Amino acid sequence: MKHEKLLKFGGHEKLLGFAGKKTFKLISLLIVVCLASFWLIEQSPIDPVRAYIGEMSVTPEKQAQLEEYWGVNSPPQEKFLNWAGNILKGDFGTSLIYRIPVTDVIKEKFTASLILMAASWLISGILGFILGIIAGMKRGTWIDKIIKTYCYTLAATPTFWLALVLLMVFSVYLGWFPIGLSVPIGVTADNVTFLDWLHRLILPAVTLSLLGVAQIAMFTREKLKEVLSSDYVLFAKARGEKGLNLVLRHGVRNVALPAITLQFLGFSELFGGAVLVEQVFSYPGIGQAAVSAGLRSDVPLLLGIVLVSALFVFFGNTMADIIYEFVDPRIKQEEAAS
Amino acid sequence: MENKAEINVEEGLNTEIEINEEFGNKLNVTSNKRPISELDSSTEEKKKTEALLKVEDISLSFTQYASGLRQTKLNIISNLSLEAHSGEILAVVGSSGSGKSLLAHAILGILPSNAKLDGKIEYKGRILTQEKKKELRGKEIALVPQSVNYLDPLMRISDQVIGDVAEEDEKLMKNLQRKIFQRYDLKPEVDKMLPHELSGGMARRVLVSTAIISSAKLIIADEPTPGLDEKTLNETLSYFKDMADNRCAVILITHDIEAALKISDKIAVFYAGTVLEVANARDFKNNGENLRHPYTRALWNALPQNGFQAIVGHQPMQDEVIDGCVFYERCSKKNDLCSRGIPLLKEIDGGVVRCNNAVSEEIPNSDETSSIHGHELKISAKEVKEV
Secondary structure (H helix, E strand, O other): OHHHHHHHHHHHHHHHHHHHHHHHHHHHHHHHHHHHHHHHHHHOOOOHHHHHHOOOOOOHHHHHHHHHHHOOOOOHHHHHHHHHHHHHOOOOOEOOOOOOEHHHHHHHHHHHHHHHHHHHHHHHHHHHHHHHHHHHHOOOOHHHHHHHHHHHHHHOOOHHHHHHHHHHHHHHHOOOOOOOOOOOOOOOHHHOOHHHHHHHHHHHHHHHHHHHHHHHHHHHHHHHHHHHOOHHHHHHHHOOOOHHHHHHHHHHHHHHHHHHHHHHHOHHHHHHHHHHHHHHHOOOOHHHHHHHHHHOOOHHHHHHHHHHHHHHHHHHHHHHHHHHHHHOHHHHHHHHHO | OHHHHOOOHHHHHHHHHHHHHHOHHHOOOOOOOOOHHHOOHHHHHHHHHHEEEEEEEEEEEEEEEOOOOOEEEEEEEEEEEEEEEOOOEEEEEOOOOOOHHHHHHHHHOOOOOOEEEEEEEEEOOEEOOHHHHHHHEOOOEEEEOOOHHHOOOOOOHHHHHHOOOOHHHHHHHHHHHHHHHHHOOOOHHHHOOOHHHOOHHHHHHHHHHHHHOOOOOEEEEEOOOOOOOHHHHHHHHHHHHHHHHOOOEEEEEEOOHHHHHHHOOEEEEEEOOEEEEEEEHHHOOOOOOOOOOHHHHHHHHOOHHHOOOOOOOOOOOOOOOOOOOOOHHHOOOOOHHHHOOOOOOEEEOOEEEOOOOOOOOOOOOHHHHHHHOOOOOOOOOEEOOOO
């Protein structure tokens, strides 16, 4: 009993330590990301005033006035402190392209992307896991070889290329899906039906999923191999367990957590993939917004997106850490042993 | 539960005698200096049915890829024979890492795919094929593994002990599991625990429970007592004694000869992949003059309480090719014959030995012993034909 209490107390202490460490890491990460991206933008030939003016013709006086208003000529450190100060207050500035606050743009675009990413995260995770289990169970057979070939091919395929191929086959030749955009042209956002929206989500989500499958499937396959050669599976066999039941009882149970952890660690790739896929499919998500912000010198939006994406990836990694440190009993076992 | 820790030798002997009464018709089979081949066939027949498991001359080798594509064969077990009888504990004693566990795996049919097993294993007088092994393991033949690592780290203890059973049997098995845990003083909260939460002693009892719940007739315990303190060790040993008392045949694979001697009826001495001698536990006394093989004697005399004398040399490596006796290099009694061909199995004084020089030594109190272990054949110095 006493031992148990000690353990619990230990667990509590561990949780606090973990939260503290993570918070510290997050703050330092954000500071570094802010500094680095701000410095990069400072060094780039982007002229925010030019971007704001766009195609309009303005007098040089007016332009000088705008430069004065935005503090273009003030020293970089002053600019940075100004910007960082506003961010701390929750003000990310106004997007130069959309002419609305950056937070609003990010909210809208990120929601659209989140649905796309969540769908492909789930599909790739589940499909990859199942394929990995099958390949691991049937190691060396033709089905394993097919799955392996599929995974290697996909792992070597550029995202945008796969997106283009799918677009060509399913949208152009077969005409099953629209070529792009998340809503039909000429329909206001209020009149878009759920089915319309879903219909347009499918192809980008499938593209993104197919690419995610490879990594998780190969990982699951290797992990299952490891589990199947473990002492506890040997003992299960010695007790008469066999076949699919053995894999389901011991294999899936022991491979699932590491696979989910890996899936969370894949958030950065997911985000990167989303940028490309959204671009090809003209899906109005955060990825596409990032590309336009970059191409059209929308500095506030670009910096905002950089920060949000850093947070997103950090969240994925933290989830992976939580699973590793707190959910997986094997880690506790190792800790207890040491 | 506390009193379980002590092994009641008295009780052990009593049961032994009871068993012998059951086999009463064989009590008088005490023949001297008569070759086994001359024994009438009915006696031989009886002897055959007596052994629950009969391992005859098995060899186990692994094919490995050495540098490049060159295949090498690694002989782990060669010409190994032993027998396990119901109601008896047979200890297989040998140094760690010498392939004793693989003997257990061979009997259970859970060897890795690159292993090649030759020879004959019989269970209840019938050849144990791989299919038969698959059918029997977990039901009639159970393994008690050496550590908690053999339990699924993510599965609740009760689910593991119950095993993979049909849904309709689950409730029944759950009750049975609870009863067994009760007997082993494992509280209800243990059911819901994960393996890493078990203490060392609890883990032992859980591992033993996995064999008990199977109601197996043959129990193979693979190093069940590593690094246990005296109390837990005795407690664990008592569980196996109980199994034998319940008419199970127990094979206790261990490197701890002292622990083995506490409960075993017979000791098989494992050396360089083979069994050099199967001796009765009572042969291990004094200076080991009743032991049949020089290695067994050396092993006995190497114990701290028996002089602590080590013999020089080491076991031959697994890739060494040996023509003669595997103990040749270290033997003090070797002669020319020993380097040519593996010595034949001889049955001497109720034990078997693979040594050219072993001869029977008259035991003065042989009558007394035969009344206790009467069902064993007492035959002197004669050779059993190599199969």
